[in-house]
Amino acid sequence: MTLEKLQPAGSVASDGMSAKAELTGQTVVVIGASSGIGLETARRARAEGANVILTGRNPERLQRAASELGALSTAAFDATDPAPLERFFRDLPTTIDHVMVTAGRPYYGRIVDMDFAQARRALDDHLLLVLQVARNAADKVRPGGTLLFMGGTGGRRPGVGLGIASTITAALPALTANLALELAPVRVNLIAAGFVDTPLSASLLGDQLENRRNQLRATLPIRRVVGPADVAALAVHIMTNTALTGATYDIDGGQQFVAA
Numbered sequence: 001m002t003l004e005k006l007q008p009a010g011s012v013a014s015d016g017m018s019a020k021a022e023l024t025g026q027t028v029v030v031i032g033a034s035s036g037i038g039l040e041t042a043r044r045a046r047a048e049g050a051n052v053i054l055t056g057r058n059p060e061r062l063q064r065a066a067s068e069l070g071a072l073s074t075a076a077f078d079a080t081d082p083a084p085l086e087r088f089f090r091d092l093p094t095t096i097d098h099v100m101v102t103a104g105r106p107y108y109g110r111i112v113d114m115d116f117a118q119a120r121r122a123l124d125d126h127l128l129l130v131l132q133v134a135r136n137a138a139d140k141v142r143p144g145g146t147l148l149f150m151g152g153t154g155g156r157r158p159g160v161g162l163g164i165a166s167t168i169t170a171a172l173p174a175l176t177a178n179l180a181l182e183l184a185p186v187r188v189n190l191i192a193a194g195f196v197d198t199p200l201s202a203s204l205l206g207d208q209l210e211n212r213r214n215q216l217r218a219t220l221p222i223r224r225v226v227g228p229a230d231v232a233a234l235a236v237h238i239m240t241n242t243a244l245t246g247a248t249y250d251i252d253g254g255q256q257f258v259a260a
């Protein structure tokens, strides 16, 4: 694990900040911040005046994100590995305001074909990661701050190859609600996304990406593709709206209601 000090928050260009900066003086930790939803959330939080602490596995990608955003610090480690995760939170020099977890990727595969090591790993990577973050972050986040996790809406409909994804999809809202009670007054919430146009989606779809975008534009009730900035805006809202805890927020452009 590397922990590098970068620029202080004050160095952000003031013209990069929104007119009504809602996170001024707050510190936001993003676990999985070098790409996609995490990177966009860090960017948005920064534009709202926050200091950001960024993590991810690949140090070069992380460094690129940190330089662009003027991050307070970075730490490169695998969030599913309990020891460095615990060390990361233990070594945080100050109380933090919010933690957003975007590490991970969906698991697809027929459950009947899966060996148990694979199944255990997939469940660990998703459910135990939430528990590990909750346990380690609990006394580092100030009262009223948030823990924010990522789930999905796609797994609500059963499908061949979606067994693990569906199980995790069903479990995360329950885990979130229970953690919200146990960790109060720290707030705990879940964002459930449908297709989001990120590097992860691009890597999963390969040369089918443009077809998928076109299909979504044609079928989604919102008639456009959901992007990481949409999710980032929701994430920052959840951080700043202190009435929100224990809840799951769907952001899928209505995808779960149509055969998309």
Ligand SMILES: NC(=O)c1ccc[n+]([C@@H]2O[C@H](COP(=O)([O-])OP(=O)(O)OC[C@H]3O[C@@H](n4cnc5c(N)ncnc54)[C@H](OP(=O)(O)O)[C@@H]3O)[C@@H](O)[C@H]2O)c1
Binding pocket: 031, 032, 033, 034, 035, 036, 037, 038, 055, 056, 057, 058, 059, 061, 077, 078, 079, 080, 102, 103, 104, 105, 106, 150, 151, 152, 153, 192, 193, 194, 195, 196, 197, 198, 199, 200, 201
């Ligand atoms: N995109 C979608 O359509 C969609 C829909 C619903 C839910 N989600 C979920 O939302 C989250 C973010 O998705 P995304 O599309 O933004 O993915 P992404 O573009 O691949 O970004 C994931 C970020 O997390 C980091 N990361 C991945 N695994 C990690 C690990 N084990 N430890 C530490 N950092 C890790 C990645 O950097 P490194 O690889 O360098 O570690 C990267 O910075 C994922 O959990 C995904 O399953 C995505």
